[in-house]
Amino acid sequence: MSDRLAVRKTYKLYVNGAFPRSESGRTYEVTDTRGHFLANAARASRKDARDAVVAARAAFPKWSAMTAYNRGQVLYRVAEVMEGRHAQFCEEVAAGEGLSTSKARAAVDAAIDRWVWYAGWTDKLAAVLGGANPVAGPYFDFSMPEPTGVVAVLAPQQSSLLGLVSVLAPVLAGGNTAVVVTSRERPLPAVTLAEVLATSDVPGGTVNLLTGDAEELGTWLAEHADVDAIDLTGAPAGRAMEFEREAAGTVKRVVRPTAAEPDWTADPGLSRMTPFLETKTVWHPIGV
Amino acid sequence: MIGMTHVLDPDALPDDARALMAPLPPYDDVTRSDSAFRAFLHGLPGVDQVGAEARVAMLGTRSIKTTAKAWAIDTAISMVDLTTLEGADTPGKVRSLAAKARRPDPGDPTCPQVAAVCVYGDLAGVAREALGDSGIHVAAVATAFPSGRASRAVKIADVKDAVANGADEIDMVIDRGAFLAGRYLDVYEEIVAVKEACARPGGRAPAHLKVILETGELVTLDNVRRASWIAMLAGGDFIKTSTGKVSPAATLPVSLVMLEAVRDFRAATGRQIGFKPAGGIRTTKDAIKHLVLINETVGPDWLDPDWFRFGASSLLNDLLLQRQKLRTGHYSGPDYVTVD
Numbered sequence: 001m002s003d004r005l006a007v008r009k010t011y012k013l014y015v016n017g018a019f020p021r022s023e024s025g026r027t028y029e030v031t032d033t034r035g036h037f038l039a040n041a042a043r044a045s046r047k048d049a050r051d052a053v054v055a056a057r058a059a060f061p062k063w064s065a066m067t068a069y070n071r072g073q074v075l076y077r078v079a080e081v082m083e084g085r086h087a088q089f090c091e092e093v094a095a096g097e098g099l100s101t102s103k104a105r106a107a108v109d110a111a112i113d114r115w116v117w118y119a120g121w122t123d124k125l126a127a128v129l130g131g132a133n134p135v136a137g138p139y140f141d142f143s144m145p146e147p148t149g150v151v152a153v154l155a156p157q158q159s160s161l162l163g164l165v166s167v168l169a170p171v172l173a174g175g176n177t178a179v180v181v182t183s184r185e186r187p188l189p190a191v192t193l194a195e196v197l198a199t200s201d202v203p204g205g206t207v208n209l210l211t212g213d214a215e216e217l218g219t220w221l222a223e224h225a226d227v228d229a230i231d232l233t234g235a236p237a238g239r240a241m242e243f244e245r246e247a248a249g250t251v252k253r254v255v256r257p258t259a260a261e262p263d264w265t266a267d268p269g270l271s272r273m274t275p276f277l278e279t280k281t282v283w284h285p286i287g288v
Numbered sequence: 289m290i291g292m293t294h295v296l297d298p299d300a301l302p303d304d305a306r307a308l309m310a311p312l313p314p315y316d317d318v319t320r321s322d323s324a325f326r327a328f329l330h331g332l333p334g335v336d337q338v339g340a341e342a343r344v345a346m347l348g349t350r351s352i353k354t355t356a357k358a359w360a361i362d363t364a365i366s367m368v369d370l371t372t373l374e375g376a377d378t379p380g381k382v383r384s385l386a387a388k389a390r391r392p393d394p395g396d397p398t399c400p401q402v403a404a405v406c407v408y409g410d411l412a413g414v415a416r417e418a419l420g421d422s423g424i425h426v427a428a429v430a431t432a433f434p435s436g437r438a439s440r441a442v443k444i445a446d447v448k449d450a451v452a453n454g455a456d457e458i459d460m461v462i463d464r465g466a467f468l469a470g471r472y473l474d475v476y477e478e479i480v481a482v483k484e485a486c487a488r489p490g491g492r493a494p495a496h497l498k499v500i501l502e503t504g505e506l507v508t509l510d511n512v513r514r515a516s517w518i519a520m521l522a523g524g525d526f527i528k529t530s531t532g533k534v535s536p537a538a539t540l541p542v543s544l545v546m547l548e549a550v551r552d553f554r555a556a557t558g559r560q561i562g563f564k565p566a567g568g569i570r571t572t573k574d575a576i577k578h579l580v581l582i583n584e585t586v587g588p589d590w591l592d593p594d595w596f597r598f599g600a601s602s603l604l605n606d607l608l609l610q611r612q613k614l615r616t617g618h619y620s621g622p623d624y625v626t627v628d
Contacts, residue, residue, distance in 0.1 A: 050619055057622070225612075226621025249618070 010040040011187075013048055013211060014194030016055035017204020022212075023047040030188060033098030041187045044210035046220040049179065052208035053226050056150045056177040059205030064147045064175040068123035074201045075119035075172060079112045081200045086112075088192055089161060096160050096186035110265055111165040118169035121273065125174065128270070129277065140284040145277035147175030148253060149228035152221035154214040156234045160186035162264045164193065167233055168207065170272035176229070179208045179221065183234065187211040215239060222246040229253035229276050233261075311521040312557040319521065322473045329472055329517060335509035335545055344540035347584055348577045357576070361611050362400050364575040365392060368604050369427055369564065369597045371406040372628075373434075373532065379414045382407055386418035388626055393608050395624075396615065402604065403593040404457060408433070409450030416454030427498070428455035431482060434502070434531035436461035440478060447485040450495075457496040458486050459599075461531060462515060464505045472518060479522035498564055499524035503542045504534040512542055516549035526562035532599060537567025543578060547585040563590065566599025572610040575603060601628065 010027055012019040024045035030038045044052075063071070082089065086108060094104035130144035151171045156163030160183045171178045182190035194209045210217060215236045222230055222243040230247050232240045232255060240257050247254050255275050311319055318328040352360055370389045372381060386405055393399040404425035405415045412428040419426060428450035432438035438446075447458055460482050466474040479499055486495040499519035503512050519527045527546055530537035543565050550561045563586075565578060575598060582590050590596050605625040612620040 053619070053621075220619065223618035224621070225619060225624055246618075 008037075008039070011042060011191045011211065013042050013044055013052075014191075014198065014207070014209040015048065015052045015205075016058075016208065017198060019194070019198070020048075020051075023051070028212075030096075030185070032095040038095055039188060041191065041211040044181070044212035044217060046217065048210055048212075049181075049217050049220050049224075052179040052210060053150060053152075053221070053224055055205035055208055056179050057226055059203055060147075060149055060177045062203055063172075063177055063206045066175075068126065068175075071173070071175065072119045072122035075115055075122065075169065078196060078200045078202065079115035079119065081196045082108075082112050082115065082193070085192060085196060089189055092188040092192060093161050096188055097158070107159070107162045111162045114162065114165045114268070115169055117268070118173040118273075121270075122173050122175075125273065125277070129274065130279070133281070135283070138285060138287045140286050141281065142284075143279050143281040145174065145274075146280045148276045148278055149176060150226060151176045151178050151276050152224070152227045152230040153178055153180045154218055154221075154230070154232055154234035155180050155182050155190070156261050156264075157183045157185065157214070157236075158261045159183075159264050161189035161193070163233075163261065164190055166264045166268060167231055167272065170268070171231070171276055172202075172207065174273050174277045176276050177206045179227070180210065181214045181217050181221070181234065182209060182211050184211075184213050218243045219246060222252070223249060225250045227252060229255075231255040231272075231275075232257050312559055314556065315521055319473065319476055322471070325472050325476065326470065329514040332510075332513055332517060335513055337509050337541070340509060340541040340544050344544050344577075344581065347580050348540065350577075350580050352576050352580070358611075358614050360576045360579050361572060361607050361614070363591065364572070364579065364598065365604065365607050365611070366400040366403060367593045367597050368402040368607075369404045369406045369566070369599045370402045370604055371532070371566070371599055371601045373406070373408060373429060377408060377411060379411065382411045382414045383418045384626075385628065386415055386424075388604070388628070389419065389424050390422050392604060393611065393625075396611075399608070399611065403597055406457075406459065406599065409446060409453060409455065412450050412453035412455040425456040425496075426454055427457035427459055428453070429459045429461075429500075429531075430455075431460040431478075433459070433461055433500075434533040436463050436502075437465070440481060443478070444481060444485045447482050451486060451488060455495055457498060457526075458482070459498045459500055459528060461500045461502060462519065464502055467506070467511070467515060467518075472514070475515075476518050476522045479519060479524060483523045496525045497523070498526035498528045498562075500528045500531055500566075501546075502531055502534055503529050503538075503546075504536045509541060509545050512545045513549055516546050517553070520549065520553045520559075520561050524561065526564050526597070528564040528566055528599065530565075530567040530599075532567035535568070538565035538569055538599075540577060540581060543581055544585060547582065547590075550590075551586045560589065560595065562595040562597070564597040564599055569598055569600050570602050571606050572603075575607065 012021050022042040026043040027040045028043045030041050089108045090104045093107050126144050133141040135141040153167050197207050214234050223246045244254050319325050389402045389405045404427045406427040407415050409428040409430050412426050415426045430447040430450045431443040462475050483497050486497050501515040516527050554560050608625050609620045
């Protein structure tokens with residue numbers, strides 16, 4: 001045993017490209033699956049969620065106006081920077097989820113690959129989901145997908161990195177900005193992901209990561225009039241219906257949770273991108 | 289004794305306005321000469337800048353919640369001078385601003401209307417017509433706003449034009465060049481002359497005069513105090529921090545110094561002067577900090593739209609969002625207020 005004192009870390013939130021403490025000053029202890037102390041994480045309050053939404057709204061015009069190609073490059077860059085932190089992610093995933101080293105490595109590999117996969121999709125969405133429409137009139141008529149706006153994401157509670165990336169990357173790929181509430185018990189990979197995002201090319205405010213309680217923050221995000229869509233994947237059991245009802249007050253798009261957490265290693269398809277895209281159709285007169 | 293050289297049109301003034309021409313006792317002799325005026329202004333107590341900053345930082349930590357917050361928001365809305373001062377202002381924009389002034393939150397009839405609409409002088413007529421009998425005042429900026437770099441004749445003509453167009457309140461800028469060069473009496477005489485130009489025909493009370501000090505260009509808080517005194521001695525009805533075109537604008541230490549000046553002035557002369565911070569106040573939190581500052585510095589006598597105004601454009605939207613949050617219990621968003 002070394003005599004060196006352990007550095008007990010207290011992490012912060014990631015809002016608007018910066019790392020603030022929670023406005024409430026609250027933190028909570030994060031432990032591994034056997035109950036050993038890992039670190040302290042900030043416990044976000046409703047006011048942190050409010051600030052995060054303001055940041056995400058402010059970031060939306062820039063992020064959504066980037067060319068799809070450029071957005072893809074930025075997401076690919078996230079994968080590159082994550083690769084450099086591979087060992088740290090493996091350690092945190094193994095400790096938080098109680099996985100063996102090889103399984104943790106597989107999860108981290110899959111998470112990095114997922115960024116690459118969604119990075120490739122950014123400039124193909126318009127071709128796959130949009131197109132020219134045959135109409136009976138002198139119009140060139142075409143449809144294209146457009147981002148919805150600010151998306152609140154309650155990230156999965158079990159899969160702390162692969163699950164998180166699997167819900168966050170599709171939101172970004174479509175050109176939305178995100179406010180993410182991380183897994184409550186396993187927030188450390190999300191904290192490291194925040195450090196990755198801050199040092200990659202993702203503009204500040206595009207992603208805001210709040211460690212804390214989805215049960216507490218879900219209501220505020222679901223009711224918030226400036227949130228355009230909400231992904232309830234990580235909503236606590238029994239609360240999802242309530243959040244959905246609150247979201248209906250401002251006609252948000254809602255992604256419902258499945259009964260059990262999905263198998264995140266499966267091919268994600270387009271199913272997590274399309275809920276946050278709206279189709280714009282243009283009728284352009286021809287022959288005039 | 290003073291004043292006789294610059295009275296342009298003495299017959300146009302009602303008698304009560306004449307009384308304001310000479311400074312009120314006990315200050316009726318301080319403007320007898322340039323050197324006397326300088327001696328008076330430099331004899332004002334110096335401002336402890338560190339102390340002022342500490343004081344406002346302390347007051348800024350007050351937590352205003354629930355019913356007090358609801359009161360503060362409604363009070364702040366009723367004190368807003370809704371402002372548009374852009375080269376691109378059109379009659380249409382002024383009309384839509386006037387509509388917003390009358391009914392800031394169309395979805396909620398209990399929302400109070402604002403105090404005034406503040407525009408350039410040539411659009412005062414448009415604002416006047418759009419506001420009708422709503423009781424909302426029309427404020428116009430004048431005197432070669434925002435720089436104030438024009439001859440006195442031009443400035444006076446600017447003011448008269450705005451008053452003729454229907455302005456109830458004139459926001460003038462002081463001659464900062466003269467002030468910084470130490471020609472305090474020139475600054476004073478110009479304000480007196482502008483005050484005279486605010487006269488309105490037909491026995492109506494003269495237009496209210498707000499004197500903009502442009503504190504961002506005055507460099508020190510001592511200068512802010514001196515300029516405040518010049519404006520009050522010269523008969524200004526309000527003193528106002530800034531044009532909104534220069535940064536920094538209405539910072540809290542500057543507001544504190546100006547509020548202390550109006551407090552001291554009333555204690556000495558019995559005349560109450562209004563205060564208007566303008567520029568840089570964008571959030572409800574900033575507005576509430578100002579209300580706290582007023583209450584703690586000059587007292588509740590000033591917590592009234594007749595004595596205190598916010599010069600702002602984006603502030604109103606934030607106040608409305610906070611108001612909606614209190615009413616509905618959830619956070620609102622910019623989609624629920626007007627774009628302006």
